[in-house]
Amino acid sequence: MARDQEKGEKKFSTKKCYECFEHMKLDAIECPFCKSRVGSVDRNGIAKKPVDWISYAVFLVALAALALFVWKVFLN
């Protein structure tokens, strides 16, 4: 009943940069070759692109400002 080794994902010792496809350490947070921010490894051994929360927040604020602007224009 002990099948905790099998989780459908292979174990990797390195990961590949999604940008330049160079190998790097599995716990690297930045590609040493192209300086891209990298996340955790996916099932293909490629580093995931980390979610950029700051740009996401800036985008939401800009969208809200635009919506407010459009709303005001329609009211007046």
Ligand SMILES: [Zn+2]
């Ligand atoms: Zn890279």
